[in-house]
Amino acid sequence: xxxxxxxxxxxxxxxxxxxxxxxxxxxxxxxxxxxxxxxxxxxxxxxxxxxxxxxxxxxxxxxxxxxxxxxxxxxxxxxxxxxxxxxxxxxxxxxxxxxxxxxxxxxxxxxxxxxxxxxxxxxxxxxxxxxxxxxxxxxxxxxxxxxxxxxxxxxxxxxxxxx
Numbered sequence: 768x769x770x771x772x773x774x775x776x777x778x779x780x781x782x783x784x785x786x787x788x789x790x791x792x793x794x795x796x797x798x799x800x801x802x803x804x805x806x807x808x809x810x811x812x813x814x815x816x817x818x819x820x821x822x823x824x825x826x827x828x829x830x831x832x833x834x835x836x837x838x839x840x841x842x843x844x845x846x847x848x849x850x851x852x853x854x855x856x857x858x859x860x861x862x863x864x865x866x867x868x869x870x871x872x873x874x875x876x877x878x879x880x881x882x883x884x885x886x887x888x889x890x891x892x893x894x895x896x897x898x899x900x901x902x903x904x905x906x907x908x909x910x911x912x913x914x915x916x917x918x919x920x921x922x923x924x925x926x927x928x929x930x
Contacts, residue, residue, distance in 0.1 A: 780824040781894075788879040789818065789871065790915075792843070792895040799824045801834075801843045805871070805879030812879065815859045817847055845870065864930060874918075882920050883915065885926045890915040 779793045782802055792801040801823055806819040820843055822832040834843055840862060847859035858871040869892065870882040873889060883892035896912040913926045 779896075780825050784805070784852075789864070789879055789894045790883075790894055792821070792878055792897060794896075795898045796901065803845070804883065805873075808876070811855050812857065812871065812873065814849060818845055818881075820845065842880075880918070883913065885913045885915050885924050888924075889918070890924045891918050901903070 768879050777798075780798055781793075782788075782791055782800055782917050785804060787805040787807060789803045789805055790873045791803065794800075795807065801857065802821055802823050804819045804821075806816050807813065813911075820834055820839070824832055825832050838844070838873075842863050845856040845859050846860045846862060846911045850858050850870070856870060858868055858870055860866075860868045865883045869884075872880060874883070881892045882889040884890075885892070892913065892915045894914040896914075898909040898911075900909050910927055910929050913928075915924050916922060917924055
């Protein structure tokens with residue numbers, strides 16, 4: 768079993784838990800996190816916009832701040848579309864990283880989940896840590912850590928990769 772308590776992002780604060788939380792992204796640049804929550808309408812995912820993305824800023828009141836247009840369209844935004852033939856399920860990708868697609872849906876109990884490719888298998892994504900290098904002219908990503916759980920066994924899963 769993998770212990771998730773020895774990784775870089777573990778030293779960072781986490782946003783308050785929420786029943787609609789899909790996952791969040793921590794970064795090496797500061798403690799603020801990009802949060803991805805299910806956008807529910809009548810108990811189902813909103814077909815026009817199934818995921819709400821915003822900043823959780825730990826040292827500000829109120830702590831929630833919407834993404835800017837640039838952040839939404841280039842860095843932290845998502846593209847989602849309904850999966851044909853499956854009700855209340857959406858496929859998508861990060862606008863900044865299109866190589867891995869994800870699926871947003873509700874599990875058998877109605878809980879919203881985001882399934883993401885971790886170690887070659889679709890797993891429930893819970894947290895992402897991005898190690899950023901800002902020393903160059905253009906900001907680059909050194910590595911990404913994915914933390915989740917197996918949807919069948921419930922065991923914690925982890926992958927670290929360089930994009």
